[in-house]
Amino acid sequence: MKSQLAAIIFALSAAFPAAADVLQIKKDAPKQYVVKKGDTLWDISGIYLDEPWLWPELWQMNPQIDNPHLIYPGDALALVYDADGNPRLVINKGYRKLSPQGRITPKGTNAITTLPLEMIKPYLSFEQAINSDDIQDKPYILGANENTKMQTLGHILYAKGDLKVHQAYAIYHQGKPYTDPQTGEVLANRASYVGMARAFRKGDESNGVPSSLRVESAKREIRQGDFLLPAMEGQMLPAYFTMHRPKQPMSGSIIASPRDVREFSTMDVVVLNLGANQNVEVGHILDLERQSPTVIDGPRGPRYPEDSSKYEKLLSTAGELFGAEQDENSTTWTMPKEKVGELIVFKVYDKVSYALITENQHPIRVGDSVVIH
Template sequence: MRALISIITFMLVISSLYVTPSFADTLTIREGAPKSYVVKKGDTLWDISSLYLNDPWLWPKLWKFNPQIKNPHLIYPGDNIKLVYDAEGKPQLVLGKRQLKLSPQKRVSYKRDEPIPLLPLNVVEPFLSYEQALEDNALEGLPYVLGTDRTVKRALPGDLLYIKGDLGAERKFAIYRKGKSYIDPQTEENLGYEAVLVAVADLISSGDPDNGVPGKLRIATAKQEVRAGDVVKPIREGQDLPAFFRMRPVTTEMDGLIIATPSDLAGVTKFGVVVLNKGKQDQLQPGHILTVNRKSPTVVDQGLGPKYQEDATRYEKFVGQVKNLLRSEEDKGIYEMPYERVGQVMIFRVYDKVSYGIITKNQSPVYVGDQVSTPQS
């Protein structure tokens, strides 16, 4: 039920997006945008807007003055979307004649019971409802698992847990395990650590911690086996959602890094989740849009042909460094290549020193170590 409420809440949250008037007042349709498009199952509003706009977060302006599509959140597979222009030359999307699938045997139409979402809610919902990034020592003093009513070291759904500590009057708990530390590669500062959601459990008895009587929880669902020492927190703690997301680019100068991926993937693509080394103390807020950039490989060219720095010998690197010192700007031995834009990330959850973002657009996989910065207009 909590997960369902979170999803519904997020749908209401995301439906109230707007764009600040100071940014991109005029819509520019991207080159090669289709004149019409038939919505497919699995599409999102972000996908469709990306077909027409270089900056999909401006999508409300594309739908805003459309008398046929009063609520763009209620668009269904099979709907035929058309690009038109009003009397003032402003682009807008309208709803054309609905497409039907034809076959020799029968005519089949799409069901209209599942409107397409703005973003795939199943990707970010766990991070909005349970997953957390915590400061160091944040789990100290919390109730924790002593063991089970059986001699098992790894408990599963249905198992009874004994808990040391005060469970209070709460009825439902999340069980966490301390995960990897988030280290800032620029400063080597420990920014906190991942609190890994292990399971969700229901209260059976609060016990009597003052007299050494443990509380009891029963595991309802589990992502991993529960172990002795795992800590428990009421589900309501740390899961407050903002009143709304105001999707807009960061306007202050921002120079950060992607420091982790919750899934430990080598490369993250569209709608993957990443962790940044920037947070509230850097004025980052939910809804902020950042550009993801990657530095192109450094090249060493010392007279025997250019090589990537990682492939050059010590001698070649040394000669390149000497050339850098002795030669002009136009004839250096080591060439530091520029940063290139590889994607875009929207921030959806912010802590003091770190934040979670979802990749909304990418030209290539996004990796740990990629730079995030203020979008260039």
């Protein structure tokens, strides 16, 4: 029987530079691992490496796997070492899983995913970050043939804009803007998918005649003013995730969460104030850093600002704002930033991007830094 796994092909990058040092395999890494249903490339790489995104280097000299590289549930991965002592993962073709035999089914598209698609698919399929000027130019909903809040299957919508008859259109609701915390600049507007409709009647805007669409699906309430995009625009699932570090330094921060929460953990999705304009790419691995709290070392000893006296706080603030001399018995210590996790970028726009947290030592928060030094 055909596997019910999500069908996707992942490609491992051939563009990775050769490692200057031998890859460090975890001490408790198994010599053989049998791929299970539900495994992801990230899960398996974490079994062997402390830095899972370095997985492609394990496959550099694997003659058994053609491009694109595919592994499937039931495959046995063997850990071997080449002549130079570099670790490599290969498929153990001598391994045979004993199970009832029915008919031979080609593996086809049953390869395991690079990242857990069930986590990121809603943001790949149902989330957009669009410039407000671009939204204003899109066709939008004027009303419907029934004055109800929830338009359902078969309802008719009327829209302003030149629509192509028989073409399907995705309906989006414009949400809150994503703004830069430092400059206040609006980087993009969140757009949430609400439904799908198909145009069946062409309008005539100059004579006040709207275009007509029939609702084919509704995920949530369709409102007047919701805008339209061709059905597949911005909704394609990526077949390839080439995980790699950026070649140049980057610095940004987490500015929002699509779930509107302020703390996150592993496998949560966040929004960054970095995008294609800052040379961010799909597959980039970035570090998460957090500023350690300032300490005021005064007459009562070292204390955090919230525990310091008003006098100590005043001297500290004056020194920071005006360069005023501090009390000789009071010193303000500015602590360094420390790494608190990693994330991988999976969707990029001009000024923002969506990323999946893949590792964290502490709860991640809005405002935490995203960097590559």
